[in-house]
Amino acid sequence: xxxxxxxxxxxxxxxxxxxxxxxxxxxxxxxxxxxxxxxxxxxxxxxxxxxxxxxxxxxxxxxxxxxxxxxxxxxxxxxxxxxxxxxxxxxxxxxxxxxxxxxxxxxxxxxxxxxxxxxxxxxxxxxxxxxxxxxxxxxxxxxxxxxxxxxxxxxx
Numbered sequence: 001x002x003x004x005x006x007x008x009x010x011x012x013x014x015x016x017x018x019x020x021x022x023x024x025x026x027x028x029x030x031x032x033x034x035x036x037x038x039x040x041x042x043x044x045x046x047x048x049x050x051x052x053x054x055x056x057x058x059x060x061x062x063x064x065x066x067x068x069x070x071x072x073x074x075x076x077x078x079x080x081x082x083x084x085x086x087x088x089x090x091x092x093x094x095x096x097x098x099x100x101x102x103x104x105x106x107x108x109x110x111x112x113x114x115x116x117x118x119x120x121x122x123x124x125x126x127x128x129x130x131x132x133x134x135x136x137x138x139x140x141x142x143x144x145x146x147x148x149x150x151x152x153x154x155x156x
Contacts, residue, residue: 005141006057008091012084012141013058013060016038017038018036018037019035020082021033021035021036021082026073026076026077039060039111040060040061043111043113052110058139061111062080064132074101080097081094081096082136092141094139094140094142097134097135097136100133136155
């Protein structure tokens with residue numbers, strides 16, 4: 001992958017309001033996809049320093065309700081696919097990788113936003129909020145009629 005392609009793919013992540021997240025159901029192994037807030041865009045300031053900083057522009061954070069089906073699925077099978085899209089420019093980025101649940105109170109506090117109590121009863125440490133760190137293994141960047149495969153070395 002060229003530096004230009006890497007920059008374009010990471011720029012797509014930074015400008016996407018949402019990310020589509022696919023998990024695998026435990027019963028039959030079928031994928032399930034839902035849309036989530038893109039914490040990379042939403043929490044850019046927090047990501048600029050530890051403990052919320054990430055090693056590459058392709059790693060990510062996923063915050064969601066502990067009571068959701070997706071948390072049960074992620075705990076059972078950490079394989080995930082993230083998809084970022086810009087329909088105006090015909091761009092897409094599909095990243096396959098794994099997640100790990102984050103229980104560290106400092107990281108959770110760094111990514112937490114005031115007002116989220118509405119969505120996560122009990123707050124960041126005492127209720128219905130789970131945080132996962134996504135680490136990519138491979139991906140594909142789509143722009144126009146070009147498709148670029150991204151291997152592990154391209155994502156580090």
